[in-house]
Amino acid sequence: MKKFNITLLAALISSPLAAETIDKTWEVGVFGDYVKSSTNKENRPEWDHIEAGKGLGIDLQKIINDQWNARIELARDRYETENGNNTDYGTRFGLDAIYKVGDTGLYFLAGVKRFNNVNSYNAINAGAGYNFDISERFSLFSEAVVYRDINNGYTDQGFKLGVKYAFGDVKAAPVVRKETTPTAIIGDNDSDNDGVNDNNDKCKNTPANVKVDSLGCALYAExxxxxxxxxxxxxxxxxxxxxxxxxxxxxxxxxxxxxxxxxxxxxxxxxxxxxxxxxxxxxxxxxxxxxxxxxxxxxxxxxxxxxxxxxxxxxxxxxxxxxxxxxxxxxxxxxxxxxxxxxxx
CATH class of the missing domain: 3.30.1330.60 (OmpA-like domain)
Incomplete structure (x- = not known):
């Protein structure tokens, strides 16, 4: 219930921004992080029997076009070690390429990472996520990722939940020019006598004795x-x-x-x-x-x-x-x- 209230509050705070239309160029995000280490690491003393890690991270995305983003991220996690009797702090940083699936909010990603926890190693990763727009500038995102340790051959899993803010200039409102051609004079005609001029009339030839709406279409009652x-x-x-x-x-x-x-x-x-x-x-x-x-x-x-x-x-x-x-x-x-x-x- 607390998480729901925070999400709702964010939506209400950001709702005045929804009227903007912006050209997004960069996005900065903060997220909560969960990394589940390979079960093989949990059983090995050289890995201090490392288990799951929880922490926070920040990322910066460059919006290349409607389909592609490039991202750099940094995270710090607190890992459980020695069968839960001890802890170790680790960091992760790296780059991702992000492919966005149309306007669905769904996206796929692939990248490279450097892990520094009990041991240091390099990994390649792939995953998928979902982005939910709260307004033109604020959005929530969730992500699931698989990390393949290319130095030791282990596979870790990761999950994220976070919020992003978009940077960009507000688009200028289009200039509407008032038409002064003779067409505007013709549009004042009401050929079916229903009280709506022909320019706005979407229902032609409405009987004169029938009540109509602002578009000239008949009103109905049950x-x-x-x-x-x-x-x-x-x-x-x-x-x-x-x-x-x-x-x-x-x-x-x-x-x-x-x-x-x-x-x-x-x-x-x-x-x-x-x-x-x-x-x-x-x-x-x-x-x-x-x-x-x-x-x-x-x-x-x-x-x-x-x-x-x-x-x-x-x-x-x-x-x-x-x-x-x-x-x-x-x-x-x-x-x-x-x-x-x-x-x-």
Missing amino acids: ETVEVNLNVTFENNSAQLKAEMTNDIQRLADFMKAYPNTSVVIEGHSSAIGEAQYNLNLSQKRANVVKEALINDFSIDATRLTAKGFGETQLISTGNSRADHSANRRVVAKIETTVKKVVIKG
Whole structure:
């Protein structure tokens, strides 16, 4: 959490510089360093059983072009020796060539180094890193490197985490010349009468009664649309009544107008008779409405689900003929959100 807070603070401090556009020429960086010595060195007394080293370093990079940098670095590390019972201080310095992969922040490096710790030796190294820009001048970087000791044949590993500052001149802002040709006069025209002149109008021929944005394109507002179905049946019957066809067609028309919708068709019954019989009857009623939508109105079956509820969802609990008639029904509801153009008031 502490590391995150420091990073965030650096971003906030440097954010005013983000507005600059600079020609970078040099970068100076400071970093934390971790070097893991070869396990073979850990087992040898002539290396004092040297283990890992931790320390700090500084580097200076010359920015050659968009792809290449040259770098010189110096680091000082504190190594654990004698199986962790002692310490030894060492230095490392050398040169690197850095290849940057486009604007990705990723880079590869290769170079030569001189190590001076328990013993002194020369090494060649290769690795990869990632650079994250906080602003035009400040950036964070991390790096992983392999060092090959060319004097003794050992291989060490290194890791870095640091921050860099770029030097360079601020680019001059481009001079914008105001156009005074007759084109500017022509641009004052508003050929589609939407209140935006033709020079700025990105949506030509917008209807005059439609509200538009600053670019002359229609404004849209979300609106909820819905349709309800309520088909009634005779007592002990799953046969559609002719007068119910119009209600089913309204549902079909809605589904054709909004092809991404689907619906659950719910069948219900009155409380007269046995519950299992009523459940089967309600399912038949739901099925007959579903089949009408498929066969008579060409609605895709995958958009329809038929489910019977029997007498479990009565809307009228009385025992009169009118109560029973109200409960013998198939219902459905579809609701969806659509975008509609905003009309001028």
